[in-house]
Amino acid sequence: MTIEVRVPTLGESVTEATVATWFKKPGDSVAADEMLCELETDKVTVEVPSPATGKLADIVAQEGETVGVDALLANIAEAGEAGSAKPEERPSEKPAGKEPPTEGDKTYVTVPSLGESVSEATVSTWFKKVGDSVAADEMLCELETDKVSVEVPAPVAGVLSEIIAEEGSTVDASAELAVISGSNGAIEPTPKDEETAHGKQYQEPRPGGGAQDVEDAPSAKKAMAESGVSRDQVSGSGRDGRVMKEDVARAVQAAASAPAEAAAPQASAPRAPVSADDASREERVKMTRLRQTIAKRLKDSQNTAAMLTTYNEVDMGEVMELRSQYKDEFEKKHGVRLGFMSFFTKACCHALKEVPEVNAEIDGTDIVYKNFVHMGVAAGTPTGLVVPVIRDADSMSFAEIEKAIAEKGRRARDGKLSMAEMQGGTFTLSNGGVYGSLMSSPILNPPQSGILGMHKIQQRPMVVNGEIVARPMMYLALSYDHRIVDGKGAVTFLVRVKEALEDPRRLLMDL
Known part of the structure; x- marks a missing residue:
């Protein structure tokens, strides 16, 4: 009896995926629930387990092919039946066409x-x-x-x-x-x-290691294109030196720890004339279609919403003192570190109750107000930025928020987030401060109407009670859709966040 292996459900609104890597080849024995292959969608990786024990009779969808939901990937012959066919009678491994x-x-x-x-x-x-x-x-x-x-x-x-x-x-x-x-x-x-x-595969030595004609995993090629890492910078750990997705992640991490060279600014306007001497020292590389699509969608976000950004600054001294006083006891009791993100999440949830339009969205000619807060938390990964969503963050405690953020962050770095975990957000937090950013204007995540940008905490001279003292200050930036949020509402929201962070006791008193 032959058992079919088909594409599983990929998540809401996702209709197709790419076969990234096969972990088995025809003739291999497989156990029930053993991973057969890996599929990639626009944002997540999906592993396909074996539905039964037996032998992999044939592979229908080869690596690199695009398949729809419930498409046939392979066939498994149950134990005792696989291998009974003569070699010349085995199904062809080539996809039909x-x-x-x-x-x-x-x-x-x-x-x-x-x-x-x-x-x-x-x-x-x-x-x-x-x-x-x-x-x-x-x-x-x-x-x-x-x-x-x-x-x-x-x-x-x-x-x-x-x-x-x-x-x-x-x-x-x-x-x-x-x-x-x-x-x-x-x-x-x-x-x-x-x-x-x-x-x-015919192999010749490659300067960076590996074989010259060994085909790298499609998932690795995609990761290299998105992260800007060249093939020579990656050492393959797969068979015959094949580069896998994890190898690219390691190379990106290694590059980030090394001194970074200053990148030349990208010109959006037509280029100025370039001398022949300068032109001979330039290198022109065509943008990948994926990068072109990312650029187009980011620009569409700016073109669709009437986006505006308002700024303020917050004295982080009270939060830092409170965190320093209770962090050890907090970690001992809850098993998770007390960070700044839970304070910002709580402060934003508090402010969104007073200014509900920042937590709303436009649907045609209607405004949809959300009586809940699904907080998106932007996270950087080796393959790009993702925004996992903490659902019902407004009803969670500090410990529950910190645990959820830590768990989502780990899953994001490992590429294990599902589409469902990145959908449905009503407001977003983006912490550029972890990379050293002092000031930025975050781009909206449609259809949301607001995103708060956090930045680096830096000692600056401030006037307190008539005296100049050094205080740990952070710039805050709220980007909002001016079609639904007026300037008064945006400024009020940011002031409420500032007040809650400069006096965290207000959060406990619901003030």
Whole structure:
């Protein structure tokens, strides 16, 4: 009996995913609930367990393919039945698809299936050049869509006689990419081709370690593109030096601990004339489609809302003194450290009750007021910024808030957050101070109407009771949607947060 392995539910409004990594290959024994593969959506990673004990009979969706919810990923033969078929009778590991178009001894390489709602892609890299010998299933090029990278294998063995779509060109879902010719698509393979054709990756030493032709995990490629880490900076821990997602995370962490070079500011306006001497020392790299999409969506956020930012400053002395006095006792009783985030969460929940429009959203011509606070807490991870949501934060204690933030932070760093955990927020906290930011203007997280930016605590001279004294000060920045929040409401909200933090006893008295 054969048992099907299908794509599980991916979360609300998520309809497709990319097969990132297979942990098993056809013929391997698997136990019930053992992890078979890993899927990636726009924001989370989903592990697919085995539904039964047996052997992996075949893989239907290969790494890099885009699949929909409930799509067939693989088949498992129950214990006692797997392996009974003769090798030549085993199901093909190639995904089913149409035969490549041919003309005489020419075979046309076409764009593979890009997934639902994806109609075009960009040719990012050619791994072969015209005149090179290629083996069947050897990688020819890589395409980039808005969300995923798609590798294009050679449909037959032969010689790459023509490249139709050059690097950087945009192609639709049915376009022809190249032409393979030679002996009706079959040529005498070189030793390198023979190894590839028999499933062995041909390897040459790579300066940074690993093998030159070993294909890295799609999840690792995505992480490298998002974090800006080059392949030479990453040491692969997978089979034959293959780079995995965790390797990229380690490389990003190592780079962050090293002295950072000052980055040149990005120009949004047309470039000024550049001298020939300067041009020879520049390097131009095309933005990935993923980065282009991120840029577009961030700009859309600014264009959609009438976003405005108001600022204030808060004396953190009382909070720091209270935290210093009770932090040991707090950790001993509750098993979690007392940080600043619980104070800010409590202060914001208190202020949102007085200024409910900051906790509301616009739906068409209606304003939807929320009688609860689902607090989004922005968290930096090796692959980018995520915003897990602490639900019903207004009804939680300091200890419950600190525990929830710590748990969500760990899951975010490990890439284990589900889509549900990042949806439904009504207001957001963003703490740029942990990176040393003294002042910034946070961007709204639509459809929310407010986001509070926290910053670095710094000793500054302040006038207290007619005397100049050094006080631990923090700048606060509230970005808000002026379509729903008036200036008076925004300033009132920020003042209430300031008052609660400068006298934390007000939170206990509900003042």
